[in-house]
Amino acid sequence: MKKIANKLYIALVFIFLYAPIFVLIANSFNESKSRTVWTGFTFDWYVKLFNNEVILKSLGNTLIIAAVAATISTILGTAAAIGIYNMKKITRSLVINITYIPIMNSEMVTGVSLMLLFVALHIDLGYLTLIIAHITFCVPYVILNVLPKLRQMNRNLYDAALDLGCNPWQAFRHVIIPEIMPGIVTGFLMSITYSIDDFVISYFTHGSTSQTLPITIYSMTRRKVSPEVNALSAIIFVVVLVVLLIMNFNDLRRTKPKKKKEAAR
Amino acid sequence: MNSKSKYVAVPYLAWMVIFIVVPLALIGVFAFTTTVTCDMEGNMLTDEEIAEYEAYCEEEGIEPEYTERTIFTVQNILDVSKYSSVLINSAWLALIATVICLVIAYPLAYMISRMFYSRQKLALMLVMLPMWMNFLLRTYAWMTLLEKNGLINKFFGLFGIGPFDMINTQGAVVLGMVYNYLPFMILPLYSVMTKIDDRTIEAAQDLGANGLQVIWRVVVPLSMPGVATGITQVFVPSVSTFIISRMLGGGTNMLIGDLIDLQFLGNAYNPNLGAAISLVLMVFIFLCMSITNQLDNEDMEGVLL
Numbered sequence: 146m147k148k149i150a151n152k153l154y155i156a157l158v159f160i161f162l163y164a165p166i167f168v169l170i171a172n173s174f175n176e177s178k179s180r181t182v183w184t185g186f187t188f189d190w191y192v193k194l195f196n197n198e199v200i201l202k203s204l205g206n207t208l209i210i211a212a213v214a215a216t217i218s219t220i221l222g223t224a225a226a227i228g229i230y231n232m233k234k235i236t237r238s239l240v241i242n243i244t245y246i247p248i249m250n251s252e253m254v255t256g257v258s259l260m261l262l263f264v265a266l267h268i269d270l271g272y273l274t275l276i277i278a279h280i281t282f283c284v285p286y287v288i289l290n291v292l293p294k295l296r297q298m299n300r301n302l303y304d305a306a307l308d309l310g311c312n313p314w315q316a317f318r319h320v321i322i323p324e325i326m327p328g329i330v331t332g333f334l335m336s337i338t339y340s341i342d343d344f345v346i347s348y349f350t351h352g353s354t355s356q357t358l359p360i361t362i363y364s365m366t367r368r369k370v371s372p373e374v375n376a377l378s379a380i381i382f383v384v385v386l387v388v389l390l391i392m393n394f395n396d397l398r399r400t401k402p403k404k405k406k407e408a409a410r
Numbered sequence: 411m412n413s414k415s416k417y418v419a420v421p422y423l424a425w426m427v428i429f430i431v432v433p434l435a436l437i438g439v440f441a442f443t444t445t446v447t448c449d450m451e452g453n454m455l456t457d458e459e460i461a462e463y464e465a466y467c468e469e470e471g472i473e474p475e476y477t478e479r480t481i482f483t484v485q486n487i488l489d490v491s492k493y494s495s496v497l498i499n500s501a502w503l504a505l506i507a508t509v510i511c512l513v514i515a516y517p518l519a520y521m522i523s524r525m526f527y528s529r530q531k532l533a534l535m536l537v538m539l540p541m542w543m544n545f546l547l548r549t550y551a552w553m554t555l556l557e558k559n560g561l562i563n564k565f566f567g568l569f570g571i572g573p574f575d576m577i578n579t580q581g582a583v584v585l586g587m588v589y590n591y592l593p594f595m596i597l598p599l600y601s602v603m604t605k606i607d608d609r610t611i612e613a614a615q616d617l618g619a620n621g622l623q624v625i626w627r628v629v630v631p632l633s634m635p636g637v638a639t640g641i642t643q644v645f646v647p648s649v650s651t652f653i654i655s656r657m658l659g660g661g662t663n664m665l666i667g668d669l670i671d672l673q674f675l676g677n678a679y680n681p682n683l684g685a686a687i688s689l690v691l692m693v694f695i696f697l698c699m700s701i702t703n704q705l706d707n708e709d710m711e712g713v714l715l
Binding site: 243358359 | 552
């Protein structure tokens, strides 16, 4: 009885989470422009979507900005983490606390503060300001993912590499980097995701020609009816689903042998 | 690694100062200053003097000339109190949304944490999937459902009730917040609950605790850090949202976020007032966070003792 109640509860929450998305997806195949009357099945909205230059251009912008911002963030953040790791305690905690600000603060305040800076420096809002803004909120995620990996590492490894004849660069390249690689990869992936998804900070720092996809979506939803948004949602849903399935599959494959070993013991 | 390696952080430190510290300082500067109109010698002009001067210029047929000066003022901060009803409304709606999220997420997170491992992975994936879709699309989805002749009203219509006015109400705004930020409550709760050992719960049961006591005296104290994280992760974006209220609240239910947006990119262009409201919002958020942190730490100590 209790089990059925539990299952019912879980089902209800997931219906709440998914029903709106499925309604959107169903509507993307609806011939009628109205969102509530079903007149027939069509792929027209998808065709229109792929012929919509504004959407395609902003999609391109989003991907380019995410790639550039995540790459620079990863390099800047990894170097920062190594530096922070070697700082004295007081400076270290000060720097880490400031690094936390963009994560803890409201996105809106971060966006507004960056906009004020760009306006004060007379930098025209555009690609440059978007990339700077995205790096600013991505770097903290890289640092906070790399730092724990550095702490887990054996401090003597680097010295051992030097004793065995590596120069500092080689020791860094062949000893430290492989040790902290998982943190770097997670930081990079998080940066990409946050950059692609960001709306609020981009909203305050974009120029009229440098629209990202979320900003285009925003201007489309301002018009009451736009079935292309439905089609876009359906595509994004499928892409996210595939990415998550691949990640989950890899994860299961990696953890399964370990589980067996535990059972054997 | 030696102490010299700390210098590789220098590029980031420069970045941090320019793009994190200076912008926040700028908010402070804007919040406490205002631009006043002065004559060519830099003396401040009152509104009457300006009107007089303009009338004089018109008579003589010359262009009026002014200079501008930035002066220190607390007026912007005082002006924020004019919008106190908006601030209180934002905090109130965000609080309701946070409580609803906690109530929905807590049992769910607990149930997920007690599933088989592979089921847990699947359930988590299902929680995260909507989170990965852009929140604009998720909010847009509710616009479709809540409309006057939307699907929910059609459904009620089948039973001969309604239609109800659902969109453009405060309820719709809260619904939007709950829907958008529910996963942010579920995930931290799940991550602390999955660490609670089954044996701890069994021990409590063996020692005579009934179901409710197990939850209240074992699970709840142990999950406090997750509760604190969840509350912050739902409350902070809810209190400062400006899209959800615009899309589902129809612009009539203004929140702090809308107010700030209006001062910077909207019709009421006034960056000084906007900065003042942002400053108030920021201080409010960090105050709330230190309170939730307190809650988290105290309870952790209790557990350790």
